Amino acid sequence: MTGPTKKWLLAYAVAAVIFAGIDALWISTVANNQYRSQIGHLLPASFNVLGAVLFYVVYVVGIVHYGIRPNDPKATLRSRVAGAALFGFFTYATWALTAFAILKDFPAVVALTDIAWGAAVCAAVTALTALLLRLGKPQPAE
Structure with missing residues (x-):
């Protein structure tokens, strides 16, 4: 396995853990209550585990590709975060506005x-x- 592949997979693993943790906190403290009160009639008794797992597996690829960009030494933290925010905006808008x-x-x-x-x-x-992996900092001249 090459260095860039290892770097990408490490970024994926770290992002997946962080995303799952933050999203679980969001769902349990905010989203679940809002969904139950606003669209409870659309919700099943329990969620589809396979669908949830597939969402996280696929979605984190997008976060790594459009946001973290672990193999782009010229990307600043600001540009990484901006790319990720746009990715999140457009993808969640696709679902929410379609619904x-x-x-x-x-x-x-x-x-x-x-x-x-x-x-x-x-x-x-x-x-x-990016901060955990120390990405987005100026790279030393070669």
Whole structure:
């Protein structure tokens, strides 16, 4: 396995743990209550575990690719976080605005909250991962 591949996989692993932890906290303290009160009639008794696992596996690839960029020594912390925030904004907006457009009685507040969360969580995961892996700092001249 090459150095860049190892670096990418390490960034993926770190980001996955951070994202899962932050998202679990968000879901248990904010999102679950909001979803139950606003769209409870759309929710099943229990969530689809396979769907949740697949979401996290795939989504973290996007965070690493568009935000963390572990193999881009020229990327600053600011550019990494900005890329991640945009990734989160657009991906969560895709889901939330589609739901708002096609689901009966889907509240705008849920859509807006989800979009803001997507941008914020991706930015936070990227910042924490980059800082832990010491990415985004000026590289010494070769």
